[in-house]
Amino acid sequence: MKPLLLAVAASAALGSTLLSPQVFAQSQAEAQVNALEGLAGPQPGSRRSGAKGICASGHFIGNAAGRELSRASVFKGDRIPVVARFSVGGGSPKASDKAKSVRGLALQFQLPGGEQWQMANISAPVFFVSKPEQFAPFVQARTADPATGKPDPEKIKAFSAANPDTTRQGAYLAQAPVPASYGAVNYWGVNAFEFEAAPGKSRFARWQFVPDAGVLGLTEEQLKSMGDEFLAGELRERVAKAPVSFDFRLQLAEAGDNLTDPTLAWPDARTVVSAGKLVIDKVADGMGGACDAMTFNPLVLPAGIKPSADPVLNARAAPYALSLGRRLSEAAKK
Ligand code: HEM
Numbered sequence: 001m002k003p004l005l006l007a008v009a010a011s012a013a014l015g016s017t018l019l020s021p022q023v024f025a026q027s028q029a030e031a032q033v034n035a036l037e038g039l040a041g042p043q044p045g046s047r048r049s050g051a052k053g054i055c056a057s058g059h060f061i062g063n064a065a066g067r068e069l070s071r072a073s074v075f076k077g078d079r080i081p082v083v084a085r086f087s088v089g090g091g092s093p094k095a096s097d098k099a100k101s102v103r104g105l106a107l108q109f110q111l112p113g114g115e116q117w118q119m120a121n122i123s124a125p126v127f128f129v130s131k132p133e134q135f136a137p138f139v140q141a142r143t144a145d146p147a148t149g150k151p152d153p154e155k156i157k158a159f160s161a162a163n164p165d166t167t168r169q170g171a172y173l174a175q176a177p178v179p180a181s182y183g184a185v186n187y188w189g190v191n192a193f194e195f196e197a198a199p200g201k202s203r204f205a206r207w208q209f210v211p212d213a214g215v216l217g218l219t220e221e222q223l224k225s226m227g228d229e230f231l232a233g234e235l236r237e238r239v240a241k242a243p244v245s246f247d248f249r250l251q252l253a254e255a256g257d258n259l260t261d262p263t264l265a266w267p268d269a270r271t272v273v274s275a276g277k278l279v280i281d282k283v284a285d286g287m288g289g290a291c292d293a294m295t296f297n298p299l300v301l302p303a304g305i306k307p308s309a310d311p312v313l314n315a316r317a318a319p320y321a322l323s324l325g326r327r328l329s330e331a332a333k334k
Pocket of ligand 1: 032033036046047048049050053085086087103104105106120121122127131132135188189190191262294295296312315316319320321323324327
């Protein structure tokens with residue numbers, strides 16, 4: 001076993017008591033990013049997840065309901081400039097737009113006084129692991145066996161049986177239609193965050209972006225006549241006619257709701273508050289653009305919004321930074 005893998009295995013087995021938190025986070029991030037690279041194969045210069053995507057931009061306007069929940073400046077009602085990136089799940093820049101994977105909406109809000117808010121949302125209400133240490137083995141179980149060139153269904157079955165929580169996202173995606181547009185699909189933040197109105201007055205919530213155009217899915221019949229590339233062109237055409245907008249909604253947790261497991265949705269009966277509007281009015285012409293050299297770290301938050309104790313949320317910064325570092329150094333060599 002390589003020294004790094006040995007360290008990861010040892011720290012996982014011993015509850016990470018052997019490694020400092022920083023070293024543990026770094027070695028876990030390496031295992032996660034290496035697993036993504038193993039699944040997609042070498043894709044120099046690309047994101048290790050959400051590799052295929054396009055840059056866009058627009059603005060966000062928060063409202064009074066948002067202000068009631070959080071003192072964050074994003075809800076003051078000003079027009080906040082936003083950089084966006086729409087993506088297809090997975091580590092390949094050639095992923096098919098017809099894949100039954102997630103679509104991504106990553107955003108950076110440029111707030112007054114140099115503050116920023118970053119997030120990366122997906123077109124599923126739940127994530128595929130409840131604990132960060134499940135991430136690398138989940139991906140490895142789906143990686144092609146060098147002998148057959150295909151993933152081993154027995155490995156996937158065994159991993160799912162031992163980790164039933166990791167089947168919930170797949171079950172959602174299997175029944176959801178393939179999105180017809182980046183601008184007509186629901187995106188969820190999945191992780192819980194604490195919205196603070198004033199010191200001592202806060203509520204936990206999960207957000208989602210609901211498309212004003214409605215949710216548009218493709219039928220099996222439509223998919224048959226479509227190529228693997230349509231999402232970028234469709235969004236450019238859509239935005240050329242009129243801006244694409246999303247309602248920003250907060251689902252409020254109640255006592256007893258699980259705040260730390262992103263594979264578990266909260267009951268539909270929970271109060272959902274519309275707290276602002278996201279408007280996308282520009283899409284980059286080709287691949288690349290302002291969003292390319294950025295990463296969207298969901299722990300970059302404005303004052304008035306705090307991370308929950310969700311371990312998956314708290315584990316995201318390190319692999320994002322690692323993927324960014326690897327792809328930028330590869331791009332510089334090109
Ligand atoms: C431990 C859990 C996770 C790991 C290890 C992980 C890993 C990664 C990595 C390495 C990247 C590429 C970053 C870059 O190069 O800039 C990425 C991007 C992304 N992730 Fe995650 N991720 C995790 C959790 C999540 C969750 C919970 C969500 C959904 C809420 C999510 C949604 C996305 C999206 C949409 C992108 C593409 C962002 C973009 O367009 O730049 N990830 N992830």
